[in-house]
Amino acid sequence: MRDVSRTLPEEILITGGSIYDPATGKSRKSDIGVKQGVLVAPDAVQTDSATSIDATGCIITHGLIDIHVHFREPGREDKENLQTGARAALAGGFTRVCMMPNTNPPIDSPEVVRSLLEKGADLPVQINVIGAITREQKGVELAELLEMYAAGVVAFSDDGMPVENGQVLRNALLYARDLGIPIINHAEDTHLRADGVVNQGALSTRLGLPGNPVEAEASMIHRDLLLAGETDARLHVPHVSTALAVELIRKFKGQGVRVTAEATPHHLGLTEDTLTGFNTNAKVAPPLRAEKDRQAIVAALVDGTIDCIATDHAPHTVDEKEHDMINAPFGMIGLDSAVGMAFTVLRQAGLAVEQIIDLFTSGPAAVMGMELTPIEEGAPVELVIINPDENWTYGPEDIYSRSRNTPMLGMNFTGRVSAAITSKGWFCRS
Amino acid sequence: MGDKTISIKHLVGLEGVSRDDIRIILDTGFTFREVLERPIKKVPTLTGINVVNLFFENSTRTRISFELAEKRLSADVTSFSAAASSVKKGETLKDTVQNIHAMKMDAVVMRHPVPGAAIQLSHFVDAVVINAGDGTHEHPTQALLDMLSLQEKFGYLEGLKVGIIGDISHSRVALSNIFGLLAMGAKVTLCGPGHLIPPHVSELGVEVNGDVDEVIEWADAVNVLRIQRERMGVGLIPSVREYRSQFGISLERLSRHKKELIVLHPGPINRGVEIDSEVADSDQAIILDQVLNGVAVRMSVLFHLLKPREEMEAA
Numbered sequence A: 001m002r003d004v005s006r007t008l009p010e011e012i013l014i015t016g017g018s019i020y021d022p023a024t025g026k027s028r029k030s031d032i033g034v035k036q037g038v039l040v041a042p043d044a045v046q047t048d049s050a051t052s053i054d055a056t057g058c059i060i061t062h063g064l065i066d067i068h069v070h071f072r073e074p075g076r077e078d079k080e081n082l083q084t085g086a087r088a089a090l091a092g093g094f095t096r097v098c099m100m101p102n103t104n105p106p107i108d109s110p111e112v113v114r115s116l117l118e119k120g121a122d123l124p125v126q127i128n129v130i131g132a133i134t135r136e137q138k139g140v141e142l143a144e145l146l147e148m149y150a151a152g153v154v155a156f157s158d159d160g161m162p163v164e165n166g167q168v169l170r171n172a173l174l175y176a177r178d179l180g181i182p183i184i185n186h187a188e189d190t191h192l193r194a195d196g197v198v199n200q201g202a203l204s205t206r207l208g209l210p211g212n213p214v215e216a217e218a219s220m221i222h223r224d225l226l227l228a229g230e231t232d233a234r235l236h237v238p239h240v241s242t243a244l245a246v247e248l249i250r251k252f253k254g255q256g257v258r259v260t261a262e263a264t265p266h267h268l269g270l271t272e273d274t275l276t277g278f279n280t281n282a283k284v285a286p287p288l289r290a291e292k293d294r295q296a297i298v299a300a301l302v303d304g305t306i307d308c309i310a311t312d313h314a315p316h317t318v319d320e321k322e323h324d325m326i327n328a329p330f331g332m333i334g335l336d337s338a339v340g341m342a343f344t345v346l347r348q349a350g351l352a353v354e355q356i357i358d359l360f361t362s363g364p365a366a367v368m369g370m371e372l373t374p375i376e377e378g379a380p381v382e383l384v385i386i387n388p389d390e391n392w393t394y395g396p397e398d399i400y401s402r403s404r405n406t407p408m409l410g411m412n413f414t415g416r417v418s419a420a421i422t423s424k425g426w427f428c429r430s
Numbered sequence B: 001m002g003d004k005t006i007s008i009k010h011l012v013g014l015e016g017v018s019r020d021d022i023r024i025i026l027d028t029g030f031t032f033r034e035v036l037e038r039p040i041k042k043v044p045t046l047t048g049i050n051v052v053n054l055f056f057e058n059s060t061r062t063r064i065s066f067e068l069a070e071k072r073l074s075a076d077v078t079s080f081s082a083a084a085s086s087v088k089k090g091e092t093l094k095d096t097v098q099n100i101h102a103m104k105m106d107a108v109v110m111r112h113p114v115p116g117a118a119i120q121l122s123h124f125v126d127a128v129v130i131n132a133g134d135g136t137h138e139h140p141t142q143a144l145l146d147m148l149s150l151q152e153k154f155g156y157l158e159g160l161k162v163g164i165i166g167d168i169s170h171s172r173v174a175l176s177n178i179f180g181l182l183a184m185g186a187k188v189t190l191c192g193p194g195h196l197i198p199p200h201v202s203e204l205g206v207e208v209n210g211d212v213d214e215v216i217e218w219a220d221a222v223n224v225l226r227i228q229r230e231r232m233g234v235g236l237i238p239s240v241r242e243y244r245s246q247f248g249i250s251l252e253r254l255s256r257h258k259k260e261l262i263v264l265h266p267g268p269i270n271r272g273v274e275i276d277s278e279v280a281d282s283d284q285a286i287i288l289d290q291v292l293n294g295v296a297v298r299m300s301v302l303f304h305l306l307k308p309r310e311e312m313e314a315a
Helices: A082-091 A110-120 A145-151 A166-179 A202-207 A214-231 A243-254 A265-269 A291-303 A338-348 A353-360 A362-368 B019-037 B061-072 B084-088 B093-103 B117-124 B140-154 B172-183 B212-218 B240-247 B251-255 B287-314
Strands: A011-015 A018-021 A026-029 A032-035 A038-040 A051-054 A059-062 A064-069 A094-099 A126-131 A155-157 A235-237 A259-263 A382-393 A412-422 A425-428 B050-055 B076-081 B107-112 B128-134 B161-165 B187-191 B221-224 B262-264
Touching: A018 A353, A059 A353, A064 A082, A064 A338, A064 A353, A064 A362, A082 A094, A082 A110, A082 A412, A082 A425, A094 A382, A094 A412, A110 A126, A110 A145, A126 A145, A145 A166, A166 A214, A214 A235, A214 A243, A243 A259, A243 A291, A259 A291, A259 A362, A265 A291, A265 A338, A291 A338, A338 A353, A338 A382, A338 A412, A353 A362, A353 A382, B019 B061, B019 B140, B019 B172, B019 B287, B050 B061, B050 B093, B061 B076, B061 B107, B061 B128, B061 B140, B061 B287, B093 B117, B107 B117, B107 B287, B117 B128, B128 B140, B128 B287, B140 B172, B140 B221, B140 B262, B140 B287, B161 B172, B161 B212, B172 B187, B172 B221, B187 B212, B212 B251, B262 B287
Parallel strands: A011 A051, A018 A059, A064 A094, A094 A126, A126 A155, A235 A259, B050 B076, B050 B107, B107 B128, B161 B187, B161 B221, B221 B262
Antiparallel strands: A011 A032, A018 A026, A032 A038, A059 A382, A382 A412, A412 A425
């Protein structure tokens, strides 16, 4: 059933599952009720009239949080808008998202921030907004960071546009330091990257495509880490893609630098080999890397060097992706496949289901300074139900985004979202 | 002529093409080479077959060579040239595909500025796709004509030592030669400025040596790549003088080596830059043979890829 964001039933009874609360780290086997959007004891709902969800074999936990999405509003609503983005998020198990500011116009003023927060207020998924670091994301003049903070942004980033000028980044770190929210820099030395569209290596040579070297990412992350250390400000590194960057983050974190990092499901699950055959849907920034990079990212998620998973959900139209490798845009959608990919890969890597859930909940919440909603009677409902053992094949019918640019179609996953419920709507697969 | 059939359906590159297929294409190339020496140089082989030459990038030599090959085989030929800017302006490969469908073409010969364009096209169309150069990726018929010329000169390719000299990173000629020569059992050494050697290229099975004299000493033949003028003075190649003195194939340099070296060049030549006139016009250069062999090998490729189609029509 493709019915998403339905009006929440008056009463829901979830039975047979076990509840894991990432806020406390505790699990318990229990049924749970929802009444008018609030968690209640199972016997507080009318068993005959309540909508029942059979969660046998499933884990009931806090709704997932994606701190890196592109919802394209305003400007490119043909790719996605708040509503369709929220629909894809909920179907993917996410109850909160953070929108990147590379919209048109960009989110670089308190007015745009407020308008998006207002528009998103009634959606079933909590829409958070990340403000630009610099005016028009040009990397030159600081945007109104303090005004945007007052309007409600949760972080600052010029996502997609690296802040090349070290002095500008340093100023931003210092200017925003006392706010306590992170500066997120898309780290790529644009000169080293040059026209690179795929990872630089034997594959880029074979395909004759301009390569993007791992050093383009690692060298800028190194600079950013040094500046974060010097300013004692909060730095968040998005979509880490290289083993070199992992090593640097691990080292500086060990020295007490206030750095957090995220990895995407595609960087932890796919390699550059996906590009063989010139698949434009696998063209993404930073690029899919070599197997050793992928393994380093998985290891960094296991040992805590990388704090959370974020999708970098980047919808593009079919028409745009039907361009050639140079002219097709960078990016892939990720909300509806994130749980499948992450559970499949990370369980094989030895992580427990609860630890993977942390990477989707308490991990990103800590990065953004968000409070989790307690899973206890009287609290508003913000839940996801995941069957960690369900085998499924990711197909076109699983896409809830307005766009369909993903190289993962046809992949087999273990671990699937059965339902996601907030006080403003719900998604249920069956 | 050419009873054997090849296993590939398109010629999008030489990566992954088998030694048997290349051998068959080269053998038939020699047959067509004889046809081209006859007073009447036309055969009715592809009568009724429609071929379109789509050139999204400037090219005179390759386009003319393909047109000649198609006409010598009696195919119906349509040529279309568009500036690369029309690609940038937003015509997608899909638009190209739809045009090909609408024109009911049997084969598409495409030159395109973007790596992989021919491969992507082959995923979408029923027509046979022949890559006439896709950006910095491959130029398979150029490598086939180079191999035909080497085979003609030496009589063998297995164990032949070939140096490729110049800007390897931006050369589709180099990449196709690497794949083709290695498939045929030849040995390949690349030589050029360090930053113009593709990263990790040795993983393909070639040697890299920055000393052009050592490469000359080692090689049976060298393929001298054209240095793109637009790379001069933008930091990649500091000056013509320096390039010429370090990597240029001058008569003076060759005379220091007491050996017979065969010289190839894909053209067009920058005389006095990557190669001197005295070398380019000498007997050891087989540059004009390459031009004739280019027509012959393209006839062979068209013949082998389109023959099954023709037989299907006849049945």
